[in-house]
Amino acid sequence: MAKTLFDKIWDAHVVSQKSGFPDVLYIDTHFIHEVTSPQAFEGLRKRNIPVFRPGQTKATADHNVPTINQHLPIKENLSRLQVEMLTKNCTEFGIDLYGLGHPFQGIVHVIGPELGLTLPGMTIVCGDSHTSTHGAFGCIAFGIGTSEVEEVLATQCLLQQKPPCMKIEVNGKLQKGVLSKDIILHIISKIGSAGGTGYFVEYAGDTIKNLSMEARMTICNMSIEMGARGGLIAPDETTITYIKDREFTPTGNKWTQLLDHINSLQSDNDAHYDKVLQFNAEDIAPMITYGTNPGMGTAISESIPDFSGIPEKEHYSFQKSLNYMGLEAGKSLSGKSIDYVFIGSCTNSRIEDLRLVAEFVKGKTKSEHVTAWIVPGSKQVMEQAIAEGLDSILASAGFELREPGCSACLAMNEDKIPPGKYCVSTSNRNFEGRQGPNSRTFLASPLTAAAAAISGKIVDVREFID
Structure with missing residues (x-):
């Protein structure tokens, strides 16, 4: 079977x-x-x-x-x-x-x-x-x-209880400035924060296959935000290259056995999925959320939905979210002034994320009114960033490289966004008060967050890249 x-x-x-x-x-x-x-x-x-x-x-x-x-x-x-x-x-x-x-x-x-x-x-x-x-x-x-x-x-x-399985395929070439965070925010915006409820999701397609391991982790991380039980991606040569020679990776015969096992870890061609969804990579733009759940997202180049696109039974909660965020239906987020930028969390705090941000902000300076925190996901990430000189680049641009932790993702620690302030965050949730009492969160990719810090407002990062 x-x-x-x-x-x-x-x-x-x-x-x-x-x-x-x-x-x-x-x-x-x-x-x-x-x-x-x-x-x-x-x-x-x-x-x-x-x-x-x-x-x-x-x-x-x-x-x-x-x-x-x-x-x-x-x-x-x-x-x-x-x-x-x-x-x-x-x-x-x-x-x-x-x-x-x-x-x-x-x-x-x-x-x-x-x-x-x-x-x-x-x-x-x-x-x-x-x-x-x-x-x-x-x-x-x-x-x-x-x-x-x-x-x-x-x-x-x-x-x-064994959950049902959903397959989400993404195929095609991503636009410049579009990262894996944009892929998953795009998917959640299309199917909603409950669109994957109860399922375990397998991500597939050539777009997924061409992602780095760190980018794949970002996508699987946010499977939860569509209600899914979890997400997974079949291992391949990219996976093997990543795990080889790490601190606790098996060696010798055990490594050989692991490689043999990895070769069997693929879905059969005629395997049955309880649900299949397909997306085109070319349709995905830099994304940002506007509401108080991760499903309330849109391309930065587009406007916040108006009520005509929202089911009537959801009008109250939709308006409540906009009231909390201080936003209006049908308006564009482009040019919206922001106060904080948080680059970190288990979604986007790996060395690849920090390298992308450092490359983008090199030679630039953040807006004077923006506080920008970059919190590495681990001691090893922090040490690697310092070894590569990323700390100096970030400091010159006015970004504060801090020590590892969950930080302002959930404000269970000393890192909190003040009441009423707007934060562009690379974390995974934008619930009311998630980053601090009465704080307001826009979820975005590390590149979009970096561009917001430099501009002092929400901008389409493709304007910088072009």
Whole structure:
């Protein structure tokens, strides 16, 4: 029977299966951080249960960490307590922790791939919705709740209903200035923030195949924003080149075995998908969101939709979003003044993102009224940026390169956008107050964010490139 890539990986990890019940799914790698793990560890203590396979759980501190002066005690009480508890729990239960000051510290979905902990064919979970990022390597990777974190710690397995599978194909050549962030924002704008609800999505097509691994991670990362359970991309030579010789990538015979396994990780030609969508790359322009969910996006060259294009039952929520953002239906965002630019998060904080931004801003200076933060996704990304001289280029342009962490993506730390201020952000969510109480967020690609910082307003980056 023909199978999708998703079917092959899922079926290979089923420990037990019974009609009418969830599958018992084996988990290869479990990532944890300071926010969703404390209650799980406390549950183990109450039941006097050890971590079943501590070597298959890796921890880092990312959500609550400051991004300046990380060598000093954390100022916010809750943030400091959660980071301290992560250290205590990992020490007690024998789990590797890449905490503050460790050379491997960083955002969990950045360090997994860059360390070679994320490998094709794996099942990967974390108490974080954007675990889908790891699917770029041909993995089944998804976020779980705190009770499930405890379940994996105790058993290395999860009870899971197998979700249906959707295929999204993107074919054709991208326009100049269009990045993978624009691809995924375009898709979500067309199908809506609930258009993929319940599905696991496989991305395919020659446009996807021609993307770098870091660009593929951006697309899989935001699968969650269309309601999907996760996203994945079949591994290929690009994948193999990326994972080879990383810190924890297998070597010798195990590497050879992994290569053989990778060759089998493709969907069969006649495999059945529960839904198939197709997009043309030529139709995708630099994107920006205008509302309070990632589906409310448009090409920068176009206007905010008017009410004629919105179903009547959605008029109230549509107007509510525009009121929050201080915008009007039918108006263009081009030329809209902005206050902050945030380039970072598990969506766009890798070295490729920083290189693109540095190349763009070299010889330019940011607008005087804009505060521009660039927050690398890991200690390794930061060190690489410094080694390549990107820090000097960014500083000359007026951008502040900070230390690694989730930062202003979700404002659980000291990095918050002030009330009422507009931020062009490379993160993944633009919910009300996501970047700080009453802050206003425009989601965009690193290039569009950099162009906004230089201009002091929302602009079509293609104007600079042309």
